[in-house]
Amino acid sequence: MNALKHSLAGLAAALLLAGCGALPDKPARAALYDFGPGSTPTATAGAAAPRALPMIALAEVDANSRLDGTQLLYRLGYADSNELRPYGQSRWSQPPAQLLRQxxxxALSAGHTVLGPEESATIARTEGRLPDTLRVTLEEFSQYFEAPDRSVGLVxxxxxxxxxxPGGDKVLAQRSFTARKPAPTQDGPGGVKALAASSDAVVAELVAWVDAPR
Structure with a gap:
């Protein structure tokens, strides 16, 4: 009888272990990405102070509805470049428009006092000064596959x-900017690096354009 009990107990344990092994794994958590830490300047003795440029108001960066979320998007240019596809396990920590604005x-803060919309309104009300306003719209932000083994970050x-x-806003200048930086790998992490590099290139061009004499 004891032998039978031990056999039944062993069989039950084996079945339990087999059942546990058959349970599905927890769904993998999506990796979150941003553009990295940005510039991390160190204090240098005798370094020249940044030039003092006029204050500038930076509006929130607009984006179309396709770019409102945090999905990391790509296009297969060699198949159907009109279709935006999301990576399943790679996401941005914030919508791309917010990451770009940061x-x-x-970058603008290196030479300007940069104001948000509310700060700009306060300056106008209390001091009577109306800083110029920079408005940016994000139109494309995807990893673009030119071929299965070659892609770029397209911004x-x-x-x-x-x-x-007094009579309303005057447009001082208007321009479009595009950057395409190669992805080191043809996957989500590679797309992140390419899009971060393309964003930095666009930002550098934007700042130079804003600072140009008019």
């Missing part, structure tokens, strides 16, 4: 620089 604000924005006047 990078742009950081395209349009920018408008305006000046507030």
């Amino acid at each position: 990078r742009l604000r950081e 395209r924005v349009s920018a408008t620089l305006t000046r507030s006047q």
Whole structure:
């Protein structure tokens, strides 16, 4: 009898272990990405102070509905470039428009006092000064596969620089910017690196354009 009990107990344990092994794994958590830490300057003795440029108001970066979420998107240019496809296990920590605005604000701050919309309104109300406003629209932000073994981070924005006047805003300048940087690997992480590099290139062009004499 005891032998039978031991056999039954062993069989039950084996069945339990087999059942546990058959349970599905937990779904993998999507990896979250951003553009990295950005510039991390160190203090240098005798370094020249940044030039003092006029204050500038930076509006929120607009984006079309396709780019409102946090999905990492790609296009297969060699198959159907009109279809945007999301990676399943790679996501941005914030919508791309917000990540781009953070990078742009950081770059502009090297020479300007950068104001948000509310700060700009406060300055106008309390001091009577109306800083120029930079408005940016994010139009394309995807990993673009030119071939199965070759892709780039494709970033395209349009920018408008305006000046507030009693009769309404005056457009000082308007321009589109596009950058394409190669992806080191043909997957989500490679797309992240390419899109971060393309974003930095667009930001550098934007800042140079804003700072150009008019």
